[in-house]
Amino acid sequence: MGRKVILDVDPGIDDAIAIILACNSPEIEILGVTTVAGNVSIEKATRNALRILEYVGCSHIPVYPGISKPIYGELHTIESIHGENGLGDVGLPDPNTSPRERHAVDFLREIVASEKPGEITLVATGPLTNVATALLLDPSIARRLSSIISMGGAFGTNLYGCGNQTPRAEFNVATDPVAAKLVYQSGAELYLFGLDVTMRPDVSIKGDLYRRLGSSGSRCGELVYRMLHRFIDMFGSATIHDPIALSYVLRPHLFDFREAYVDVEICGDVTRGETVADLRDWLPPNLKKPPNAKICIDLKAKELLDFIFSRIILK
Secondary structure, X not given: OOEEEEEEEOOOHHHHHHHHHHHOOOOEXXXXXEEXXXXXXXXXXXXXXXXXXXXOXXXXXXXXXXXXXXXXXXXXXXXXXXXXXXXXXXXXXXXXOOOOOOOHHHHHHHHHHHOOOOOEEEEEOOOOHHHHHHHHHOOOHHHHOOEEEEEOXXXXXXXXXXXXXXXXOOHHHHHOHHHHHHHHOXXXXXXXXXXXXXXXXXXXXXXXXXXXXXXXXOHHHHHHHHHHHHHHHHHOOEOOHHHHHHXXXXXXXXXXXXXXXXXXXXXXXXXXXXXXXXXXXXXXXXXXXXXXXXXXXXXXXXXXXXXXXXXXXXX
């Protein structure tokens, strides 16, 4: 069996691609998919997870619906970006399978408690509401998980490390900054994939690579081609934030990290949701807070894109 993984998602086009990538990767065993409100409502996110799993022939993987709004504040979904159905308005049939009755937070708590410490990796590519709530109810999850891999934030390590929801805040963290703050301070082993790397042009899908998806002869490749058409029309290229974060589980040698203390602004009028990494290496040790996260600061772009492409078109 492969490395045991839980996917916490809010599909969303790039979440859907991450699910396809995970299902097409024999190195991992997907214990379950939990859904959270973010890109779309919890109802749409759950239905989309079921749709994608069924499309790739993995409808046996259980889906657990999670929390429908942030811990504090209102939910603002972005169908304007991901399409009314959340999948680029690609017409996929309603799923034949149903979500499990158990709540996502209960599943997370129970499955982590049932496995040996260090057995499970949690990959969270949406707002961290489910994860933070599970940690509040059972703080031991932080030390029992192998790690939490989170797509979210913007840490200012390069010119792409600014916000996309606001000038300072990335969407997943901006949707629920209280949840992100709780997770960052939980003591878990954290690997953070922010816009610093996921917005880089050299890891976006465009041009010939995009056209190759459409002509690949693969069912999954053709679906991804159709889903990304909305991004290509709007932006000229398609950023694939969530598959990049998931790829660390599969090809860790393609990424470089920097340890830092990270916190989240939760009250600022213009900075709510900003992720603040303390990058002041010149501070004397007695004035520095110990690092609580590993921030991805670089990646091998061509190898990573080639790998993601090769896995997408497997089926």
